[in-house]
Amino acid sequence: MSLFKNIESRISTLNVEGISEERKVTLQPLIDFIQAKVDANQDIRINFICTHNSRRSHLSQVWAQTLAYHFNIKNVFCYSGGTEATALFPMAAETLSNTGFEIETLSEGKNPVYSIKYAENAHPIIGFSKKLDAKFNPSSEFAAIMTCSQADNGCPFIAGAEKRIPLTFEDPKAFDNTPQQAEKYNERSLQIAGELFYVFNQIKNS
Numbered sequence: 739m740s741l742f743k744n745i746e747s748r749i750s751t752l753n754v755e756g757i758s759e760e761r762k763v764t765l766q767p768l769i770d771f772i773q774a775k776v777d778a779n780q781d782i783r784i785n786f787i788c789t790h791n792s793r794r795s796h797l798s799q800v801w802a803q804t805l806a807y808h809f810n811i812k813n814v815f816c817y818s819g820g821t822e823a824t825a826l827f828p829m830a831a832e833t834l835s836n837t838g839f840e841i842e843t844l845s846e847g848k849n850p851v852y853s854i855k856y857a858e859n860a861h862p863i864i865g866f867s868k869k870l871d872a873k874f875n876p877s878s879e880f881a882a883i884m885t886c887s888q889a890d891n892g893c894p895f896i897a898g899a900e901k902r903i904p905l906t907f908e909d910p911k912a913f914d915n916t917p918q919q920a921e922k923y924n925e926r927s928l929q930i931a932g933e934l935f936y937v938f939n940q941i942k943n944s
Contacts, residue, residue: 741808741857744838749808752932754939765933767903769940771881772811776941782806782814783880787889787896791820791867792827794885794907794926800834801931803863804856805938816863817880819870821889825849826865829914833923841865871897905933 740746757765768784775782784802788795795818806814831852835841840855844864852865868874870882870893882899884890890904907930913922 741804742838742840742855745804745856746808748837748928749805749931749935752928752935754932754936757933757936761933762936764905765937767901768881768883768905769937771901771903772814772937772941775813776811776943780813781879782811783817783876784814784883785817785819785870785875785880785896785899786883786885787819787821787870787893788884788886789821789888789892790824791818791822791869792824793830793910793923794930795820796826796830796865797834797927797930798883798885798905798907798934800839800854800856800863800865801927801934802938805931805934807857807860808935809938809941811938811941811943815876817875818865819868819872819875821870821892823849823867823869823872825867826852827911829910829919829923830927831865833920833927836920836924837927 772782786795786798799816799818803816831841842853844851844853849867854863854865878898881901882896884904887906896902910923910926913919
């Protein structure tokens with residue numbers, strides 16, 4: 739029931755104390771959504787949405803699924819989608835790989851499909867870019883988490899979502915092809931991980 743060692747050790751160093759009170763208010767609706775589902779013994783479906791489904795939404799999906807496992811919160815199913823489909827950006831996959839996730843390319847092409855494993859016996863996350871309403875994603879009874887302000891502003895209504903929660907992150911894309919690229923992607927990944935650690939750590943298993 740344990741995560742890969744490198745992921746465990748990275749989780750143990752997350753800076754949860756650095757989350758501001760203002761940001762905790764932003765995170766509270768997601769905590770409330772998950773807690774209500776746990777209390778009702780219902781499946782917890784979370785779809786992380788960004789414009790291109792290439793960076794922040796994938797990092798959020800992977801970390802949320804991983805941290806639900808870490809805290810032993812059952813029946814959590816995390817997804818990601820975009821207002822358009824592009825590809826999971828290679829640096830996002832590389833950042834996860836450097837953190838300890840085992841990533842295997844299942845298919846090549848313009849929009850590669852990846853298997854992303856966080857524990858030996860857990861089902862891998864299937865990572866690829868898709869529209870938020872793709873058949874791969876849930877069509878009802880899910881929380882839509884808007885991870886970028888562009889998607890948040892551009893999608894005032896998400897069909898089938900029980901709850902729509904803006905939880906935006908700065909885009910590491912701004913540092914593509916610069917010397918700080920790897921550092922900034924890692925920084926964003928760990929910010930997302932720290933905030934989602936805070937979220938799942940608040941959940942009381944009934």
